[in-house]
Amino acid sequence: MVWESVIGLEVHVSLSTASKLFSGTASNFGADPNTQANVFDLAMPGTLPVLNEEALKMAVKFGLAIGAQIGKHSVFDRKNYFYPDLPKGYQVTQLDFPTVGKGSISITLEDGSEKVIGITRAHIEENAGKSLHDEFSNESGIDLNRAGEPLLEIVSEPEITSAKEAVAYLKKLHSIVRYLDISDAIMAQGSMRCDVNVSIRKQGENKLGTRTEIKNINSFRFVEKAINSETERQQEIIEDGGSITQETRRYDSTKDITTSMRSKEIANDYRYFPEPDLLPVKIDESYIKSIEQELPELPDIKKDRFMTEYQLSTYDSGVLTSSLEIADYYEIVVKHCQDSKLAANWVTGNLLAMLNQLELDLASSPVRAEDLGCLISRIKDKTISGKIAKTVFDTLINSNLSVDEVIEQKGLKQVTDTAAIEELVMQVIDENPDQVIQLREGKEQVLGYLVGQAMKLSQGKANPSQVSQLLKLKIQ
Amino acid sequence: MLEKTVAELSKALRSQEVSSVELTQAYLEKIAAVNERLNTYITTCDELALKQASKADQLIADGNQNPLLGIPIAHKDIFCTKNIKTTCGSKMLENFVSPYDATIVSKLNKAGAVTLGKTNMDEFAMGSSNETSYFGSVKNPWDTSKVPGGSSGGSAAAVAADLCAIATGTDTGGSIRQPASFCGVTGLKPSYGRVSRWGMIAFASSLDQAGPISKSAEDAAILMNVIAGPDNLDSTSSRTPVVDYTLNLNDSLYGLKIGVPKQHFTEGLSADVEESIRLSLKEFEKLGASITQVDLPNNHLSVPAYYVVAPAEASANLSRYDGVRYGFRCDNPIDLEDMYMRTRSEGFGSEVKRRIMIGTYALSAGYYDAYYQKAQKIRRLIKNDFDAAFETVDVIVGPTSPHTAFSLGATTDPVKMYLEDIYTIAVNLAGLPGISIPTGFGGNLPIGMQIIGKEFAEAKLLNVAHQYQQVTEWHKSKPSENFGE
Structure with a gap:
């Protein structure tokens, strides 16, 4: 039996406004418990919400970035339920009239092709606080610092068909949100969270299977693993003649399984109704236009530009524009070395490999874009060879020296002096009589070996093309 | 003094x-x-x-x-x-x-x-x-x-x-x-949003x-x-x-131009209140005002609509009293649910609990359209009635309450109690200003007259009331x- 997964994602991103959604309190990550909660955040009697217009603007920005219809008349609603970290006893969210309507984003699949994933809607809502269970014995603590933080919940259409696609979708969302600078979107800190709806069906069937929802997954890798694990679980159940229960599950990353949290049948009736403390939000065309003008160059457009302006492959352009930080870094490198292709090779190759190995993000890269640009310039002006450049690059990781200082101090400057190279070449000819004969007999590939010997003798500093030319001259 | x-x-x-x-x-x-x-x-x-x-x-x-x-x-x-x-x-x-x-x-x-x-x-x-x-x-x-x-x-x-x-x-x-x-x-309820x-x-x-x-x-x-x-x-x-x-x-x-709503002078209005209001209208005529009858055909829907909308909003507004952050908390709760239940059972009185239950019910899945949505539609009809009336009159005058103060402990039926506000509730549903001023006595108990105005016409109401009081x-x-x- 061939099974097909149907996956929809609900992604929450915390909007990086200076203050909360409905109160003037700051909302910085990591502050001491309850130091960022005012009378409104504590739901003191008589307090009222006032919409943070910055949050609205960020939502509209996102909507425009995914080509969505913008709700010109959006309405906040109360979603009622009791929980200690929900001070008012209701969450203010948008039910029927969200700020962002239907839109879409395009993702790149493994085979390089593009797929468009529909976004149903994105609505603004407030975050809940946090319950602290470990700090107290027999009691729970409540931290309301997070309560009332603005969130944007982005709901996808169930158009994702594999775990890999889900990750590609998430990464693309992450990239867009970062490009727009509307959220830190750090999954490990919870400023980007993901709920996954998964169901399976026989390939070719139209009817959707019963879905389960996996809540609060906090890394790209776990999203992939959780989906794979859940689809396998569902397949086993169905193939054994069972049926899927619609329920909420959680992913246990240590055991790599999903476990049941609660069944939907006994789910809350949230008794939504329009929030009477807030007026409907009305925005007009000129407001939307003004935000449109503030939009930065978005990933897809930047990718196209990189392909044409820098003559890069689709793949390289995709990697380089996958995050704004990489794209910006790359463009600084290009500016300094004036060689877009070499720059692309270095950034997508050595640089990303090094960051990956050291588990660093680009912002804390030990090699600055200006230095990498300079390094590539030194290859181009033949001060060093490409091979020596790698040595310089490795040295830069652990030192505060500039590229030129490293080359100078380590004596890595390429030997271009003809007399010195002639000396080297003569030595190689003397030491390798057999290979010299082979070359004379027309075995061209031996040339590479001889060049290599010369390079070894020079400790890599000789200019390889000069060596090669001279060898040919002397031998033929 | x-x-x-x-x-x-x-x-x-x-x-x-x-x-x-x-x-x-x-x-x-x-x-x-x-x-x-x-x-x-x-x-x-x-x-x-x-x-x-x-x-x-x-x-x-x-x-x-x-x-x-x-x-x-x-x-x-x-x-x-x-x-x-x-x-x-x-x-x-x-x-x-x-x-x-x-x-x-x-x-x-x-x-x-x-x-x-x-x-x-x-x-x-x-x-x-x-x-x-x-x-x-x-x-x-x-x-x-x-x-x-x-x-x-x-x-x-x-x-x-x-x-x-x-x-x-x-x-x-x-x-x-x-x-x-x-x-x-004298008591003035301003237009919604004025204060x-x-x-x-x-x-x-x-x-x-x-x-x-x-x-x-x-x-x-x-x-x-x-x-x-x-x-x-x-x-x-x-x-x-x-x-x-x-x-x-x-x-x-x-x-x-004073409008007198015929719906405010129907069954249920006590004779002493009616007489007092009629006499007051004569005073207004002496002051140069003209009196015409106006129609508020949906007034009878105001109490039922109100007792859906108000409890619905209240049921959410009062959720914050959960014993977690401030206010009353029951003694020795055994767990979270026990704390919620006993805090709210012991902390609220029976009328508050009744309205929380009415509101919770009205907002429940499957009932929302029949109650909350419908009440909101009625609210619009009531507003339309007033808008239509104010096309021909400047203020609307009638009794504030159907009778004078009743005895402590006399009204135990909640629905009967809700009907006490039969003349005042529509004004809130429409967001309009209304003022009550004394116009006489029934026995030794005061009688009040309500003057209703257009939205944000508080100054007009105060002018009319002040002139009467002169x-x-x-x-x-x-x-x-x-x-x-």
Whole structure:
């Protein structure tokens, strides 16, 4: 039996406004418990919400970035339920009239092709606080610092068909949100969270299977693993003649399984109704236009530009524009070395490999874009060879020296002096009589070996093309 | 001196006839003497009041002209006051001290008014008789066996019994106007959004509105000049510019077109109230006004619609009283659910619980369209009725309540109690201003007349009420010293 997964994602991103959604309190990550909660955040009697217009603007920005219809008349609603970290006893969210309507984003699949994933809607809502269970014995603590933080919940259409696609979708969302600078979107800190709806069906069937929802997954890798694990679980159940229960599950990353949290049948009736403390939000065309003008160059457009302006492959352009930080870094490198292709090779190759190995993000890269640009310039002006450049690059990781200082101090400057190279070449000819004969007999590939010997003798500093030319001259 | 209006006291203070400290002291003494019998105040704040009064006296001596400077005032215990308990008439908030002042309170403090204390009220403003207060019911100063009306019964009784010069109240379905009517005082419910709701403990957010309870329309205008206006802390407060409410008090009523809704003179209206209102209409005619009948065909739907919308909003507004952060918490909860259930079962009174249940039911999945949605549609119809009526008339006049104050403990059927507000509720649903002023007596109990205006036409209502009070003496009548006992 061939099974097909149907996956929809609900992604929450915390909007990086200076203050909360409905109160003037700051909302910085990591502050001491309850130091960022005012009378409104504590739901003191008589307090009222006032919409943070910055949050609205960020939502509209996102909507425009995914080509969505913008709700010109959006309405906040109360979603009622009791929980200690929900001070008012209701969450203010948008039910029927969200700020962002239907839109879409395009993702790149493994085979390089593009797929468009529909976004149903994105609505603004407030975050809940946090319950602290470990700090107290027999009691729970409540931290309301997070309560009332603005969130944007982005709901996808169930158009994702594999775990890999889900990750590609998430990464693309992450990239867009970062490009727009509307959220830190750090999954490990919870400023980007993901709920996954998964169901399976026989390939070719139209009817959707019963879905389960996996809540609060906090890394790209776990999203992939959780989906794979859940689809396998569902397949086993169905193939054994069972049926899927619609329920909420959680992913246990240590055991790599999903476990049941609660069944939907006994789910809350949230008794939504329009929030009477807030007026409907009305925005007009000129407001939307003004935000449109503030939009930065978005990933897809930047990718196209990189392909044409820098003559890069689709793949390289995709990697380089996958995050704004990489794209910006790359463009600084290009500016300094004036060689877009070499720059692309270095950034997508050595640089990303090094960051990956050291588990660093680009912002804390030990090699600055200006230095990498300079390094590539030194290859181009033949001060060093490409091979020596790698040595310089490795040295830069652990030192505060500039590229030129490293080359100078380590004596890595390429030997271009003809007399010195002639000396080297003569030595190689003397030491390798057999290979010299082979070359004379027309075995061209031996040339590479001889060049290599010369390079070894020079400790890599000789200019390889000069060596090669001279060898040919002397031998033929 | 204590029976004087704010306008009169203001003059007396400025002419040094009396000081604010003397005046405040006198009110506090009278409160101490009679509060046990009337139960109008939940909290008095003598020390703070005298401090404010002494500061006011200094400012008066410095020539400050603010008309409320040094005037002793009472706040309904629904307004949050820093350093003074705010109970909202509930066990849930019995010992609650707000860390901040309501906008209306801070505005009045700034104007130099002297806070005598916090007045009794129906629990969370849910009631028409003041009998749902956790702190016991207020007694009507005209007859202590009668209710003062509700929910702002404490404020109305305090003004009537001269236990303050003026008071604040709130009105969600008639809670300023009906007690004003029962206690023989003036009570104005402004248009929705005219006065900030910041710091006013929410009952039904889309209906709640604060306003003055006073000894005259002129006093109500003086208070409105301080409390009305937009507030950045209340998104629903109106940006419509405020006017000087005292400016047009003396405009002639010649040519005024008064509409009398036939639905306000039907079965259920007691004869003494009807007669009193008819006589008042004659007074208006003498002042040059013309009277025509108007039709409010959907008025009978207002009570049912209100008892869906208001409890629905209340059911969510009161969710915050969960025992987690402040207020009452049950003893020794065994777990979270136990804490929620017992805190709310023990902390709320039966009327509050009834309305939370009605509201929760009305918002439930499967019932929302039939109840909440439908009630909202009715609300629009009711607004349309008023809009149509105001195309031909300037104000609408009728009784505030179908009868005079009823006996304490007499009305036990909640639905019968809800029908007490049959003439006032539609005004809240439509967001309009309404004022109740005394127009006579049924036996020894006051009768109130309601004047309803177009949205933000408070100045017009005050003008009409003031002109009536220039030619009648009803608002000057006082209950007997022994409160009818």
